[in-house]
Amino acid sequence: MSFGIHMEQHRQALIVRLEGELDHHAADSVRTQMEDAIIRGNVTHLILSLKELSFMDSSGIGVILGRYKLITSRGGKMVVCDASPAVYRLFEMSGLFKIVAIEPSEKQALTSLGVVS
Secondary structure, three states, rough: OOOOEEEEEEEEEEEEEEEEEEEEOOOHHHHHHHHHHHHHOOOEEEEEEEEEEEEOOOOHHHHHHHHHHHHHOOOOEEEOOOOOOOHHHHHHHHHHHOOOOEEEEEEEHHHHHHOOO
C-alpha cells in the first residue's frame, strides 16, 4: 500500500494528515517533510490527523516521538486526532497517550490549542 502526507498550516499550528501505512519505508521521508515544514513555517503546535492511516509500526512511533520532542522544545504542544481503532490501540499500548493529547477531530484539536482556523 502507498503512503501519503498532506500538510496545512493554521497560524502557528501545522496539521499533518497521514494516509496509508507509516512503516520503515516511509519513516525517513515523513520525518524530513515534517521537520522542514515545522522549521520553515515557524510552527509551534503540531496536529496529527490519522483518519486515513491504516497501519503504523515502531518506526512510525519513532517519527512521532521525534516530532513531539521538536515541538515541545519550541514551547508547543502536539495533538493527535481522528485515529483509527488499530492506530489508537497502538498509541495506547506504546504509552504515547501519556504524553500526547488526543482529540476526536481536527476542529477540536485546533480548539484545544487555541488556534482558530
